[in-house]
Amino acid sequence: MRSILSSAALAALTLAGLAGQPVQAQGELVVYCTVQEEWCRPMMQAFERATGIKVAMTRKSSGETFAQIKAEAANPRGDVWWGGTGDPHLQAAEEGLTLEYRSPRLADLQPWAVRQAEQSKFRTVGIYAGALGYSYNTQQLARRNLPEPKCWADLTRPEYRDEIQVADPNSSGTAYTKVATLVQLLGEDKAFAFLREMHRNVNQYTKSGAAPARAAATGESLIGITFLHDAVTQAVAGAPVKIVSPCEGTGYEIGSMSIIKGAKNLENAKKFYDWALTPEAQAIGAQAKAYQVPSNRNAPVPEQAPKLSEIKLIDYDFAKYGSSAERTRLLARWDAEIRNAPKR
Numbered sequence: 001m002r003s004i005l006s007s008a009a010l011a012a013l014t015l016a017g018l019a020g021q022p023v024q025a026q027g028e029l030v031v032y033c034t035v036q037e038e039w040c041r042p043m044m045q046a047f048e049r050a051t052g053i054k055v056a057m058t059r060k061s062s063g064e065t066f067a068q069i070k071a072e073a074a075n076p077r078g079d080v081w082w083g084g085t086g087d088p089h090l091q092a093a094e095e096g097l098t099l100e101y102r103s104p105r106l107a108d109l110q111p112w113a114v115r116q117a118e119q120s121k122f123r124t125v126g127i128y129a130g131a132l133g134y135s136y137n138t139q140q141l142a143r144r145n146l147p148e149p150k151c152w153a154d155l156t157r158p159e160y161r162d163e164i165q166v167a168d169p170n171s172s173g174t175a176y177t178k179v180a181t182l183v184q185l186l187g188e189d190k191a192f193a194f195l196r197e198m199h200r201n202v203n204q205y206t207k208s209g210a211a212p213a214r215a216a217a218t219g220e221s222l223i224g225i226t227f228l229h230d231a232v233t234q235a236v237a238g239a240p241v242k243i244v245s246p247c248e249g250t251g252y253e254i255g256s257m258s259i260i261k262g263a264k265n266l267e268n269a270k271k272f273y274d275w276a277l278t279p280e281a282q283a284i285g286a287q288a289k290a291y292q293v294p295s296n297r298n299a300p301v302p303e304q305a306p307k308l309s310e311i312k313l314i315d316y317d318f319a320k321y322g323s324s325a326e327r328t329r330l331l332a333r334w335d336a337e338i339r340n341a342p343k344r
Helices: 007-019 037-051 062-071 086-094 104-108 111-119 138-143 173-186 188-199 211-218 228-236 266-276 324-339
Strands: 002-005 028-033 054-059 080-082 125-137 164-167 202-206 223-227 241-244 252-259
Touching: 028 037, 028 062, 028 266, 037 054, 037 266, 062 086, 062 173, 080 266, 086 111, 086 173, 086 252, 086 324, 111 125, 111 252, 125 138, 125 173, 125 211, 125 228, 164 173, 164 211, 173 188, 173 223, 173 252, 173 324, 188 324, 202 211, 211 223, 211 228, 211 241, 223 228, 228 241, 252 266
Parallel strands: 028 054, 028 080, 164 202, 164 223
Antiparallel strands: 002 054, 080 252, 125 223, 125 241, 125 252
């Protein structure tokens, strides 16, 4: 885990840790960030400049952050959970781990972001959206004279044996979205049959949902399953990748933000929440080469961002697949049937 702590916040956290007491110092904020660190850092720095509030930030994947918040429920350490797929945010809301807060900025948001808030009884809110898919390394494909993948079904082809990288859905919201997407596309039993077939072609289940895009970009893997905006980041940097929206259709995420129940710096958490929904704050994503679609209607949409209107998106059921029971059940089935399955 990599942490970014301002010197003042670090001193306060160290002293609190030595004393065995949680941080309650005025003028501070503890943020758990679950987008890429290259976006986390400038977001926190911009908020510090705008408000004078010192931020202590840690970056982990969505699943890891949800597990941490759950483990800390009796003595919360964080104030705000910013970013990451909405499903674990919805589960945290259902389990009473986050607080209801209705930002005055709600009126400025896209309908999908407001629906996310309504479904959670205003315990989370949408901050960006992005479609699921994959990318492949064009140079590797040509050099080895392999067929071009265009659909989900192509990922089970024997030609791609040990050539696919995807994250573990227990740690990655991206990978959980993939599982839930396939269940909604194919039906649950057929989806798990597909995942078992594709398992033979997977060389690694990573912790981070964005890591497979980097692996495809460098040629470490031929194919990386990620949100499309993560693959766009690699393409913009000059990587030889082609980005694929699967022909059968695909799911999407609503990246979310929540205030953690028991936040020690609650008023500062609300200030961050409201600020993070402004066009100015949401414009930082593109500056950090993150190409999601922002939730504020007045925020600039990065030119390179995937056009959601041009992608065959399913009617993703966020309420069902973000529920505690469904998410827990699907992850347990994935563990039992996929994680340690033999690669015949």
